[in-house]
Amino acid sequence: MIPERWLTFAVLVGLLAVALGALVMDRPFTITLATRATILALAAVGLNIALGQGGLVSFGHAAFFGIGGYAMGILAHHAQTFTPLELGPLTITGTKSMPVIWLTAVVASALAALLIGLLALRTSGVYFIMITLAFGQMFFYFAISWSAYGGEDGLSIYVRNDFPGLNTLDPIQFFGLCFTLLCLVLLFAGRLMRSPFGLALNAARQAPERVETVGLDPMRLRLLAFVLSGAVTGLAGALFADLNRFVSPAMFSWQLSGELIVLVILGGVARLIGPVVGAIAFVTLEHVLGDVTEFWLIWLGVALLLVVLFARGGIVGLVARRGHG
Amino acid sequence: MSAILIIEQVLNGLQFGVMLFLMAAGLTLIFGVMGLINLAHGSLYMIGAFAAAAVAGATGSFLLALAAAMAAAAAAGALVELTVIRRLYAADHLDQVLATFALILIFSEGTRWIFGSFPLYLDVPAALSGPVTLPGGIDYPRYRLALIGAGLAVAVGLWALTQHTRIGIRIRAGENDREMIAALGVDIGRLYTLVFALGAALAGLAGALVGAIQSVQVGMGEPVLILAFVVIVIGGIGSIKGAFIGALLVGLTDTLGGIFLPEFFKLFMEPGAATQTGASLASMAIYILMGLVLIWRPTGLFGARA
Numbered sequence: 001m002i003p004e005r006w007l008t009f010a011v012l013v014g015l016l017a018v019a020l021g022a023l024v025m026d027r028p029f030t031i032t033l034a035t036r037a038t039i040l041a042l043a044a045v046g047l048n049i050a051l052g053q054g055g056l057v058s059f060g061h062a063a064f065f066g067i068g069g070y071a072m073g074i075l076a077h078h079a080q081t082f083t084p085l086e087l088g089p090l091t092i093t094g095t096k097s098m099p100v101i102w103l104t105a106v107v108a109s110a111l112a113a114l115l116i117g118l119l120a121l122r123t124s125g126v127y128f129i130m131i132t133l134a135f136g137q138m139f140f141y142f143a144i145s146w147s148a149y150g151g152e153d154g155l156s157i158y159v160r161n162d163f164p165g166l167n168t169l170d171p172i173q174f175f176g177l178c179f180t181l182l183c184l185v186l187l188f189a190g191r192l193m194r195s196p197f198g199l200a201l202n203a204a205r206q207a208p209e210r211v212e213t214v215g216l217d218p219m220r221l222r223l224l225a226f227v228l229s230g231a232v233t234g235l236a237g238a239l240f241a242d243l244n245r246f247v248s249p250a251m252f253s254w255q256l257s258g259e260l261i262v263l264v265i266l267g268g269v270a271r272l273i274g275p276v277v278g279a280i281a282f283v284t285l286e287h288v289l290g291d292v293t294e295f296w297l298i299w300l301g302v303a304l305l306l307v308v309l310f311a312r313g314g315i316v317g318l319v320a321r322r323g324h325g
Numbered sequence: 326m327s328a329i330l331i332i333e334q335v336l337n338g339l340q341f342g343v344m345l346f347l348m349a350a351g352l353t354l355i356f357g358v359m360g361l362i363n364l365a366h367g368s369l370y371m372i373g374a375f376a377a378a379a380v381a382g383a384t385g386s387f388l389l390a391l392a393a394a395m396a397a398a399a400a401a402g403a404l405v406e407l408t409v410i411r412r413l414y415a416a417d418h419l420d421q422v423l424a425t426f427a428l429i430l431i432f433s434e435g436t437r438w439i440f441g442s443f444p445l446y447l448d449v450p451a452a453l454s455g456p457v458t459l460p461g462g463i464d465y466p467r468y469r470l471a472l473i474g475a476g477l478a479v480a481v482g483l484w485a486l487t488q489h490t491r492i493g494i495r496i497r498a499g500e501n502d503r504e505m506i507a508a509l510g511v512d513i514g515r516l517y518t519l520v521f522a523l524g525a526a527l528a529g530l531a532g533a534l535v536g537a538i539q540s541v542q543v544g545m546g547e548p549v550l551i552l553a554f555v556v557i558v559i560g561g562i563g564s565i566k567g568a569f570i571g572a573l574l575v576g577l578t579d580t581l582g583g584i585f586l587p588e589f590f591k592l593f594m595e596p597g598a599a600t601q602t603g604a605s606l607a608s609m610a611i612y613i614l615m616g617l618v619l620i621w622r623p624t625g626l627f628g629a630r631a
Binding site for chain 1: 356362364372379409412418419420421422423424426427428429430431433434435437438547548554555557558601605606607608609612615616619620623624
């Protein structure tokens with residue numbers, strides 16, 4: 001067993017090494033896979049704030065992932081077609097600038113998380129799971145019926161959006177961008193875990209009555225956690241859309257919500273690096289098993305069953321002892 | 326907008342509602358008795374539909390197909406209860422969600438493996454095909470009317486089963502105090518397997534019945550499963566009566582919303598925009614209904630526990 005902090009460091013260095021190695025060996029596809037893992041990791045780190053820290057089993061995080069994706073899709077679509085976006089009295093021109101898109105994605109998904117959270121957090125347990133699942137599905141059907149932005153077919157964005165000073169179409173530069181964001185968010189999530197808010201949130205998960213008696217409102221703690229969680233997942237959604245240069249209702253699908261939970265659990269719930277390990281394992285499995293058999297999801301299902309029934313704590317739980325990351 | 330159209334749509338909504346009830350009743354029974362959230366319930370629906378399509382294709386008999394659907398789904402349900410689900414009763418909801426999500430992956434891809442990715446078709450039986458003329462001169466598909474009848478019959482049967490039979494008494498006792506009825510000599514393990522198989526059979530029946538008016542394909546169960554969740558959130562988890570009322574509410578809201586919301590917006594918007602807005606809003610109508618019920622009653626209309 002190794003300390004968790006070392007593992008965090010080793011995993012991030014490993015991910016970076018894979019991308020740089022692929023650059024040296026001129027394998028752009030491997031860089032794209034590493035980017036995919038990085039973005040999924042970011043989405044799962046977001047989910048882990050609610051799931052791991054807050055104990056909120058959200059089965060609707062695809063909603064935020066999709067909102068982030070559509071924030072990118074809509075802004076870039078208006079920029080590439082040179083049509084202004086009419087929002088009632090407000091007229092906005094589209095944009096291809098990543099920082100603006102990221103900010104929009106974060107704000108939009110945080111707002112959605114606030115609304116869903118206000119309703120869903122009135123309940124707990126199984127109700128919460130089903131309600132988040134249902135709201136996720138609501139966004140899915142809304143996206144399908146919203147023909148102005150492609151409806152069922154989705155939206156294609158021809159050129160990847162811009163970041164000042166970088167050529168984002170170069171795989172390694174885009175990877176670097178995503179990787180930097182992942183590191184920053186991990187730093188933020190790690191700080192959050194040890195902050196008074198994070199400690200109170202953890203306590204609210206384990207003993208809500210006690211938290212109430214010391215004068216804190218568990219509801220507000222959970223709501224803030226849910227909003228932060230949704231915002232991070234929304235940012236990942238914007239990056240994912242940029243990676244594929246395509247958004248579609250599939251980003252809102254319940255399968256994606258399920259997969260995000262799987263990433264967190266596979267890696268290790270409530271461990272800082274858990275979701276990253278889970279995402280890397282998932283993308284690797286998908287790629288390796290996907291080459292062997294068309295039905296690789298069966299084996300993912302079997303692996304998942306084994307983890308749930310026999311290996312609680314996930315991969316990180318097997319490898320590293322709990323410590324301050 | 327004529328009266329005939331409205332009556333037709335109300336019947337469609339009822340038909341959709343009673344089929345949702347078959348799914349929701351099983352889910353809510355399983356949750357009520359075992360405290361388990363079963364995401365794989367949609368897979369049992371799919372298994373029922375595939376079994377029915379396969380048997381109907383081989384024998385040409387719709388009744389045999391229905392029996393096969395219920396038997397296959399019940400057998401699959403009993404099998405997963407004995408091998409996997411049994412270990413999850415004491416686990417927290419997160420573990421239940423994950424394990425049953427894993428079962429979805431295994432069932433869906435397994436079915437794709439066996440039957441391929443192309444949809445199968447299950448024909449409406451000849452005796453029930455074609456329209457029937459209702460009082461008032463409304464032509465309505467005979468099969469859909471039969472679905473409403475079958476759903477209502479199952480609802481009555483479930484009510485009689487839980488209220489008036491020994492097994493029903495045990496099920497209700499299991500909901501209230503499982504240690505006590507185990508102490509009284511009821512084999513609680515067998516009761517659980519039985520309840521799970523019963524819920525599975527209902528899901529399989531729904532899959533087969535609906536499979537005759539839609540295509541039978543992998544992934545057909547999950548959208549229905551999520552709607553069934555909406556139903557039991559509205560009705561209150563663990564309550565069969567709640568599942569019934571919730572299912573009809575959801576069925577009617579979804580069907581009527583799709584027809585009336587675009588018409589409603591046409592009153593004050595131009596037709597193109599009205600259709601668009603109405604369709605978008607209609608796709609969200611049942612979730613808005615769910616939100617409103619939650620604000621009013623966080624544990625659902627007939628739910629006792631949170």
